[in-house]
Amino acid sequence: MKNLIDLLTEEVSKAFADAGFDAELGRVGISNRPDLCEFQCNGAMAGAKKLHKNPFDIAEAVAAKLADSKLFSEVSAVRPGFLNLKIASEFLADYLRKMDSSDKLGLEEPAKKKKIMIDYGGPNVAKPLHIGHLRSAIIGESVKRMARLLGHDVTGDVHLGDWGLQMGLIITELKVRKPELPYFDESFEGEYPAEAPFTLSELEEIYPCASGKSKEDEAFKNEAMEATFKLQHGDRGYTAIWKHIIALSVADLKKNYENLDVTFDLWKGESDADPYIKDMVEKMKADGFAYESQGALVVDVSEETDSKEIPPCMILKSDGAALYTTTDLATLVEREKDYDPDQIIYVVDKRQSLHFEQVFRCAKKTGIVPKDVKLDFLGFGTMNGKDGKPFKTREGGVMRLESLISDVNDEMYQKMTDNDSIDLSEEEAKKTARMVAVSAIKYGDLSNQASKDYVFDIDKFTSFEGNTGPYIMYTMVRIKSILRKYRESNAEIDGLEIRESENAEERALMLGLAQYNAMMEGAFEELAPHRVCAFIYDIANAFNRFYHGTKILTESDEEKRRGWIALLKFTLRVLEQSISVLGMEAPERM
Ligand code: ARG
Numbered sequence: 001m002k003n004l005i006d007l008l009t010e011e012v013s014k015a016f017a018d019a020g021f022d023a024e025l026g027r028v029g030i031s032n033r034p035d036l037c038e039f040q041c042n043g044a045m046a047g048a049k050k051l052h053k054n055p056f057d058i059a060e061a062v063a064a065k066l067a068d069s070k071l072f073s074e075v076s077a078v079r080p081g082f083l084n085l086k087i088a089s090e091f092l093a094d095y096l097r098k099m100d101s102s103d104k105l106g107l108e109e110p111a112k113k114k115k116i117m118i119d120y121g122g123p124n125v126a127k128p129l130h131i132g133h134l135r136s137a138i139i140g141e142s143v144k145r146m147a148r149l150l151g152h153d154v155t156g157d158v159h160l161g162d163w164g165l166q167m168g169l170i171i172t173e174l175k176v177r178k179p180e181l182p183y184f185d186e187s188f189e190g191e192y193p194a195e196a197p198f199t200l201s202e203l204e205e206i207y208p209c210a211s212g213k214s215k216e217d218e219a220f221k222n223e224a225m226e227a228t229f230k231l232q233h234g235d236r237g238y239t240a241i242w243k244h245i246i247a248l249s250v251a252d253l254k255k256n257y258e259n260l261d262v263t264f265d266l267w268k269g270e271s272d273a274d275p276y277i278k279d280m281v282e283k284m285k286a287d288g289f290a291y292e293s294q295g296a297l298v299v300d301v302s303e304e305t306d307s308k309e310i311p312p313c314m315i316l317k318s319d320g321a322a323l324y325t326t327t328d329l330a331t332l333v334e335r336e337k338d339y340d341p342d343q344i345i346y347v348v349d350k351r352q353s354l355h356f357e358q359v360f361r362c363a364k365k366t367g368i369v370p371k372d373v374k375l376d377f378l379g380f381g382t383m384n385g386k387d388g389k390p391f392k393t394r395e396g397g398v399m400r401l402e403s404l405i406s407d408v409n410d411e412m413y414q415k416m417t418d419n420d421s422i423d424l425s426e427e428e429a430k431k432t433a434r435m436v437a438v439s440a441i442k443y444g445d446l447s448n449q450a451s452k453d454y455v456f457d458i459d460k461f462t463s464f465e466g467n468t469g470p471y472i473m474y475t476m477v478r479i480k481s482i483l484r485k486y487r488e489s490n491a492e493i494d495g496l497e498i499r500e501s502e503n504a505e506e507r508a509l510m511l512g513l514a515q516y517n518a519m520m521e522g523a524f525e526e527l528a529p530h531r532v533c534a535f536i537y538d539i540a541n542a543f544n545r546f547y548h549g550t551k552i553l554t555e556s557d558e559e560k561r562r563g564w565i566a567l568l569k570f571t572l573r574v575l576e577q578s579i580s581v582l583g584m585e586a587p588e589r590m
Pocket residue numbers: 119121122123124159160161328346348
């Protein structure tokens with residue numbers, strides 16, 4: 001169904017036309033003076049300039065045409081030439097009833113169903129999953145869910161960092177420690193063991209150790225580079241080790257992401273792009289795009305309109321090695337071939353914005369990606385600790401995602417069990433704590449505009465007050481509890497109808513709910529989960545104001561009470577659908 005704002009705009013546009021003016025002038029917006037009106041239209045002001053007329057006369061003429069409108073209860077022309085609008089209660093209630101009877105709360109199927117790929121997560125295999133990768137997972141998951149809810153065909157790809165020097169480092173260090181392993185015996189022709197020659201925790205210790213060595217020991221570093229080269233050229237033993245590393249890492253990553261309710265459709269990685277590199281490079285050369293510069297192979301991607309210099313895109317280093325850029329371009333070759341997407345959205349640290357600018361330009365210029373495919377870079381800022389520096393553990397080390405999640409979980413569990421007013425079984429307390437913890441972490445992140453840095457403040461994020469996940473959960477639990485109580489004494493809860501509002505708080509809540517579909521479409525269009533959070537927060541506040549001012553369950557007028565219960569059910573649905581795109585779920589009790 002149509003957005004509320006679009007419906008209002010249609011009505012006012014018609015009135016402009018009927019009064020002999022340009023229908024285009026009838027754009028309606030939410031009022032920025034809610035004390036005066038709910039919606040407004042400033043078209044008369046713009047029209048007056050064009051037509052050299054008095055804006056107030058235009059506004060009055062239009063207002064007269066709207067006098068009998070069923071959509072508005074009040075239309076007033078105010079000086080110098082604004083139209084102040086208040087919508088009719090019956091129309092508002094009817095709009096919400098229609099939303100309520102649609103299974104997607106009034107969201108329409110997209111005019112064109114797009115094939116969208118989302119590249120997010122991006123963890124590097126064999127390095128422990130740390131806080132830096134949290135934002136990509138949380139934001140990407142949310143964008144994926146929004147696109148899917150809106151009816152697009154969406155594929156999420158984790159795009160593992162599984163092909164770089166870190167692999168060579170691990171292999172080299174392993175060779176130092178266990179030279180007797182068959183993987184290092186070039187004459188070995190048998191089957192390699194199915195079991196990995198290391199555990200995950202050994203692996204996690206090997207990598208930083210090797211990485212440290214390579215910084216001090218030139219020979220070690222060279223050996224690691226050579227091992228990387230051999231791996232990338234198909235060495236049998238190294239490939240077998242690499243497979244062990246991937247298997248162990250991926251199992252662990254899946255567990256971590258599962259803890260956050262983040263799931264991927266594809267578990268592809270940088271290595272999957274490797275087979276496409278050779279032909280891609282040949283073609284770039286043959287087409288005259290790639291040329292040699294100081295030994296390296298590059299493609300110019302600067303454009304005349306650039307205000308800052310965009311350096312050429314480096315395709316191969318002087319030693320012929322592929323780079324991060326090369327992998328991303330080859331991944332695009334692969335994605336075009338296998339998925340033919342209309343849009344690809346990369347959710348990556350904003351410090352990589354130049355890299356993606358180069359990759360996108362190069363891909364379009366060289367024809368890897370057709371011109372009409374939309375390539376979006378959703379760059380996010382850094383998550384800092386309370387000291388304003390990148391988030392660290394209490395001991396100052398890099399915080400592992402696992403520890404962060406369990407810290408927040410413990411905090412929430414403590415709060416659940418400290419609360420005497422409700423007695424949850426051990427199992428329910430655990431489950432609830434987990435749900436609320438996930439909401440604390442995700443909402444704390446998503447409520448900020450993605451591109452901004454933000455401070456991860458556990459105390460703030462786990463608070464039940466303020467703009468936090470737990471506050472939203474608490475509000476939803478409150479609604480659920482009222483509905484449960486109502487259900488206990490009234491058999492009939494289905495089929496109740498939302499009625500015209502009885503008081504100002506109720507009306508404010510209804511007006512807020514009516515913005516849902518426009519908000520959701522806009523939030524996806526702008527790739528802005530923080531807009532969903534802002535909406536949720538507004539609705540939660542509007543509901544709580546209504547709740548505090550109205551005795552819902554003890555209302556003696558049966559009709560009123562039924563109408564309110566219907567509104568509560570609907571509010572809960574809107575909140576549930578909204579938090580689901582953030583990757584959150586509300587408990588029954590807390
Ligand atoms: N693994 C990369 C990193 O940790 C992120 C990958 C982002 N995606 C991409 N297609 N480059 O920085």
